Amino acid sequence: MEEKILSFLKETVGEENVTTDLIDMLSYATDASEYTHRPDVAVWPTTTEQVSAIMKMANEEGIPVTPRGAATNLSGLCVPLKGGIVLDLGRMNKILEVSIPDRLTVVQPGVVYMQLDDELAPLGFAFPPDPASGKAATIGGNVATNAGGVKGAKYGTTKDYVMGLEVVLADGRILRTGSRTQKWVSGFDLVHIFVGSEGTLGVITEITLKLSPRPTVTATALATFDKLSDAGRAVTAIMEAGAQPSVLEIVEKNCLRAINQNTDLGLPEVAAILLVETDGATEDQCQTELDKIIGIFKANKAGEVRKAKSAEEAEALWAARKSAFAVIARINNTVEAEDTTVPISKIADLLDFIDEVSKKYNLAIPTVGHAGDGNMHPHFSWDRTNPEETARVQKAKAELYAKAVELGGTLTGEHGIGKGKAPYMHLEHSDVAMDVMRSLKKMFDPKNILNPGKMALEG
Amino acid sequence: MEEKILSFLKETVGEENVTTDLIDMLSYATDASEYTHRPDVAVWPTTTEQVSAIMKMANEEGIPVTPRGAATNLSGLCVPLKGGIVLDLGRMNKILEVSIPDRLTVVQPGVVYMQLDDELAPLGFAFPPDPASGKAATIGGNVATNAGGVKGAKYGTTKDYVMGLEVVLADGRILRTGSRTQKWVSGFDLVHIFVGSEGTLGVITEITLKLSPRPTVTATALATFDKLSDAGRAVTAIMEAGAQPSVLEIVEKNCLRAINQNTDLGLPEVAAILLVETDGATEDQCQTELDKIIGIFKANKAGEVRKAKSAEEAEALWAARKSAFAVIARINNTVEAEDTTVPISKIADLLDFIDEVSKKYNLAIPTVGHAGDGNMHPHFSWDRTNPEETARVQKAKAELYAKAVELGGTLTGEHGIGKGKAPYMHLEHSDVAMDVMRSLKKMFDPKNILNPGKMALEG
Numbered sequence: 001m002e003e004k005i006l007s008f009l010k011e012t013v014g015e016e017n018v019t020t021d022l023i024d025m026l027s028y029a030t031d032a033s034e035y036t037h038r039p040d041v042a043v044w045p046t047t048t049e050q051v052s053a054i055m056k057m058a059n060e061e062g063i064p065v066t067p068r069g070a071a072t073n074l075s076g077l078c079v080p081l082k083g084g085i086v087l088d089l090g091r092m093n094k095i096l097e098v099s100i101p102d103r104l105t106v107v108q109p110g111v112v113y114m115q116l117d118d119e120l121a122p123l124g125f126a127f128p129p130d131p132a133s134g135k136a137a138t139i140g141g142n143v144a145t146n147a148g149g150v151k152g153a154k155y156g157t158t159k160d161y162v163m164g165l166e167v168v169l170a171d172g173r174i175l176r177t178g179s180r181t182q183k184w185v186s187g188f189d190l191v192h193i194f195v196g197s198e199g200t201l202g203v204i205t206e207i208t209l210k211l212s213p214r215p216t217v218t219a220t221a222l223a224t225f226d227k228l229s230d231a232g233r234a235v236t237a238i239m240e241a242g243a244q245p246s247v248l249e250i251v252e253k254n255c256l257r258a259i260n261q262n263t264d265l266g267l268p269e270v271a272a273i274l275l276v277e278t279d280g281a282t283e284d285q286c287q288t289e290l291d292k293i294i295g296i297f298k299a300n301k302a303g304e305v306r307k308a309k310s311a312e313e314a315e316a317l318w319a320a321r322k323s324a325f326a327v328i329a330r331i332n333n334t335v336e337a338e339d340t341t342v343p344i345s346k347i348a349d350l351l352d353f354i355d356e357v358s359k360k361y362n363l364a365i366p367t368v369g370h371a372g373d374g375n376m377h378p379h380f381s382w383d384r385t386n387p388e389e390t391a392r393v394q395k396a397k398a399e400l401y402a403k404a405v406e407l408g409g410t411l412t413g414e415h416g417i418g419k420g421k422a423p424y425m426h427l428e429h430s431d432v433a434m435d436v437m438r439s440l441k442k443m444f445d446p447k448n449i450l451n452p453g454k455m456a457l458e459g
Numbered sequence: 460m461e462e463k464i465l466s467f468l469k470e471t472v473g474e475e476n477v478t479t480d481l482i483d484m485l486s487y488a489t490d491a492s493e494y495t496h497r498p499d500v501a502v503w504p505t506t507t508e509q510v511s512a513i514m515k516m517a518n519e520e521g522i523p524v525t526p527r528g529a530a531t532n533l534s535g536l537c538v539p540l541k542g543g544i545v546l547d548l549g550r551m552n553k554i555l556e557v558s559i560p561d562r563l564t565v566v567q568p569g570v571v572y573m574q575l576d577d578e579l580a581p582l583g584f585a586f587p588p589d590p591a592s593g594k595a596a597t598i599g600g601n602v603a604t605n606a607g608g609v610k611g612a613k614y615g616t617t618k619d620y621v622m623g624l625e626v627v628l629a630d631g632r633i634l635r636t637g638s639r640t641q642k643w644v645s646g647f648d649l650v651h652i653f654v655g656s657e658g659t660l661g662v663i664t665e666i667t668l669k670l671s672p673r674p675t676v677t678a679t680a681l682a683t684f685d686k687l688s689d690a691g692r693a694v695t696a697i698m699e700a701g702a703q704p705s706v707l708e709i710v711e712k713n714c715l716r717a718i719n720q721n722t723d724l725g726l727p728e729v730a731a732i733l734l735v736e737t738d739g740a741t742e743d744q745c746q747t748e749l750d751k752i753i754g755i756f757k758a759n760k761a762g763e764v765r766k767a768k769s770a771e772e773a774e775a776l777w778a779a780r781k782s783a784f785a786v787i788a789r790i791n792n793t794v795e796a797e798d799t800t801v802p803i804s805k806i807a808d809l810l811d812f813i814d815e816v817s818k819k820y821n822l823a824i825p826t827v828g829h830a831g832d833g834n835m836h837p838h839f840s841w842d843r844t845n846p847e848e849t850a851r852v853q854k855a856k857a858e859l860y861a862k863a864v865e866l867g868g869t870l871t872g873e874h875g876i877g878k879g880k881a882p883y884m885h886l887e888h889s890d891v892a893m894d895v896m897r898s899l900k901k902m903f904d905p906k907n908i909l910n911p912g913k914m915a916l917e918g
Contacts, residue, residue: 099802099804100698100699101694101695101698101699101802101803101804102698102802102803102804102833103698103803104802124701125701145644146644146648148642148644152641152642153641156619157642157644159648159651160615160619169891169895173891173894174891175889175891175892175895176889176891176892177892177895179800179868179869180802180867180868181800181801181802181832181833181834181867181868181869181872182611182612182800182803182832182833182834183607183611183616183800183829183832183833183834183869183872183873184800184869184871184872185604185605185607185616185655185869185871185872185873185874185875185876186869186870186871186876186880186884186887186888187876187884187887187888187892187896187914188652188655188656188660188896188899188914189605189618189651189652189654189655189656190892190895190896190899191651192618192648192650192651192652193647193648193651193652195648196644196647196648197647197648201647213701213702213703214701236560239559239560239561239562240559240560242583242584242672242673242740243672244672281701281747281748282744282747284743285741285744288740288741289740341640341641341642341643342640343558343560343561343563343639343640344560344561344562344641345558345560345561370642373640373641373642374561374640374641374642375640375641375642408639408640409638409639409640410638410640410642410643410645411645412643412644412645413640413642413643413644414642414644415644416644417644417645417646421645425645425646428645428646429645429646430634430635432628432632432633432634432635433634433635433636433646433649435632436628436634436636436649437646437647437649439902440647440649440902443898443899443902455646455647
């Protein structure tokens with residue numbers, strides 16, 4: 001990186017907010033994925049004006065800029081593939097406003113999900129879509145990736161809560177769009193162009209989020225199924241009954257076996273278990289909804305059905321689901337959690353297919369998922385030092401993506417495209433759709449400086 | 460219109476689906492607004508391929524095309540200001556699929572809201588954002604205008620339910636975007652670019668909508684307030700309490716007076732009444748929520764509080780709200796319902812301001828509104844044959860729009876920009892935002908053939 005650029009950055013944000021130290025460059029080369037590429041410099045801006053000045057300069061000089069939150073994503077979304085500047089927004093971490101009467105909050109992008117949740121909880125409100133990484137993930141990252149989580153079935157995803165944004169465009173101009181009102185139809189919806197755009201269209205510097213009343217009571221139950229098709233039918237029947245579980249998770253047999261082999265949880269090694277949680281404002285409301293769902297489990301040949309009678313019992317029922325990732329991660333030197341998502345009625349078909357692929361390629365693919373919204377997490381666990389096994393994993397993944405699309409589903413329900421799924425975009429998107437996405441990129445970032453190399457935007 | 464163009468249209472859609480009759484051109488010159496401009500020809504396409512062929516030709520020839528549903532909008536959104544072709548999508552009116560397990564429906568754009576609702580009701584499901592015009596309005600129009608309605612506070616607006624779209628672009632290419640999955644982060648969100656774009660970016664030819672379980676029970680109450688500020692405080696307190704009314708409507712004194720002067724309803728002429736409805740799956744759930752809200756009414760100096768004990772009593776409580784528009788429309792030869800929307804905590808401030816403006820310009824501006832989402836409907840009622848009075852109305856409106864923006868609100872919460880509010884876009888949107896909107900228009904429609912003359916997109 002040229003000295004004059006470094007000097008400009010130091011003048012703009014202060015010397016203490018710029019680093020080129022090797023140890024920092026190594027940290028900023030990675031996210032929670034396998035991908036890695038070092039930036040030339042990392043900068044911690046603290047104001048929108050600083051971000052604007054940096055973008056203006058970078059655009060003039062043609063220097064790549066990769067915005068970054070907590071980098072908890074799993075698909076290389078914020079790995080600076082072309083080097084240049086990493087914009088770490090972690091020091092823009094203020095909750096600027098919480099207005100309960102207006103049911104909104106205004107935050108800077110570096111606010112951590114849990115920091116916001118801790119602020120909202122005593123007020124009886126929430127921003128519901130909490131990703132599994134909520135203890136570390138930032139709200140800016142949640143918006144840039146349209147983060148999901150376990151509560152998607154009832155509460156949707158981040159996109160359903162973003163009311164307004166301030167975004168610094170590639171050329172440094174500051175765009176304020178959206179509104180503080182619950183209804184808004186004033187011109188084009190520019191807000192949702194940026195939600196899920198993975199830092200490729202602009203740098204989000206302020207976010208206005210809609211808040212929801214926080215449920216005060218939950219109820220939990222678990223059911224075992226000896227046949228996967230029965231579990232699938234139970235999920236379908238829950239949807240048909242108009243039930244609204246706040247959580248409906250599935251853990252299938254390969255995952256149960258993997259957990260048993262590596263813990264002393266002693267889980268039943270059935271075809272699948274379904275874990276359900278209902279929530280609401282009253283105990284009665286939660287229990288009524290839960291009993292309705294338990295009735296559906298039983299009508300669809302559930303084996304054992306356990307209902308939690310206390311918070312401790314609920315925690316015990318969650319054990320299988322919550323331990324899955326950590327257990328699978330210990331089995332081998334590499335684990336990658338996919339987020340293949342299908343229409344809800346196709347979950348059993350997808351799980352059957354994953355089982356077939358697992359056998360075909362002799363791979364462990366333990367799977368857990370959000371049955372309430374069709375978002376499955378097949379975990380590929382293997383030895384990356386073995387090129388032959390790695391090749392099998394790649395083949396299995398390609399088949400999985402193609403199958404998801406064939407079932408009317410998508411490559412990615414919540415992890416994003418980034419680098420990891422860029423080569424597969426054509427499976428899901430027509431030439432017209434890719435053309436439109438590339439035109440949009442060109443419109444917002446004609447010099448391709450914002451997080452370049454992602455989402456197959458370069459054709 | 461040149462003969463070769465007419466021939467092409469007749470060949471494409473069949474002679475019976477093309478008209479240039481004067482009577483038809485007069486009908487297609489208007490919507491539910493005051494604006495009027497005749498097209499040269501109207502066409503009823505019945506397939507996506509026909510729409511594609513027409514757009515390809517129109518783009519090559521540079522002929523304006525204005526897509527149209529039931530034309531129930533109030534701001535001139537589908538008046539063909541530059542003539543050319545009106546694409547009436549009313550004959551693409553099939554419900555293609557209802558999948559309750561997947562919680563979605565796929566419809567053509569000409570399906571009427573109520574037609575869809577009648578199909579969904581027996582299944583126990585709904586597409587909740589029902590506009591007041593739901594008996595006539597089409598789903599394509601709802602999506603193109605991001606339609607709202609009385610249930611926005613609890614159920615959001617159309618944008619919250621659109622999962623996928625098929626859109627014919629200005630040059631005739633067919634774009635399929637979005638998904639049949641409840642979670643989806645595969646590339647840019649192109650879906651929401653078209654939601655609320657008022658037919659200026661593409662022609663929507665197929666829509667995939669998310670469905671919600673249909674509430675089976677409702678409960679209704681009404682409270683009177685002698686001071687507007689008390690009604691405002693009650694609304695704020697309802698928001699703070701985490702209550703979720705399905706409907707929370709306000710009718711203020713000028714409106715109550717207008718209704719009394721023109722009906723024998725004998726409403727209390729207080730500062731304002733609040734009408735509340737709760738809904739849910741059980742009677743207990745509805746009544747608990749309603750009682751909580753009634754408690755808040757009483758704590759905020761409500762005068763009379765009436766709770767409906769039957770469906771008939773509920774209907775009677777609704778009388779003031781439901782009769783408002785029809786009554787106001789009879790007072791004078793012109794009525795225009797604005798949809799000024801502010802953050803919920805600013806409703807009382809806005810109503811106070813409307814009262815001031817009403818006195819300043821000696822105009823009747825009776826107002827009802829959706830207090831639960833900040834969306835007010837001040838009704839301008841006047842004699843359009845009187846130029847002096849019309850000038851006062853224009854001045855009053857301009858002051859109203861500026862005040863809404865000053866209060867952190869918007870020009871339009873649910874009616875859209877169209878022609879009516881295009882001159883005021885600059886009040887709400889910065890030069891940067893307008894630039895981005897115009898770039899987007901240029902990207903999708905470089906020859907400016909799609910619904911030209913709207914939304915201040917021409918600079």
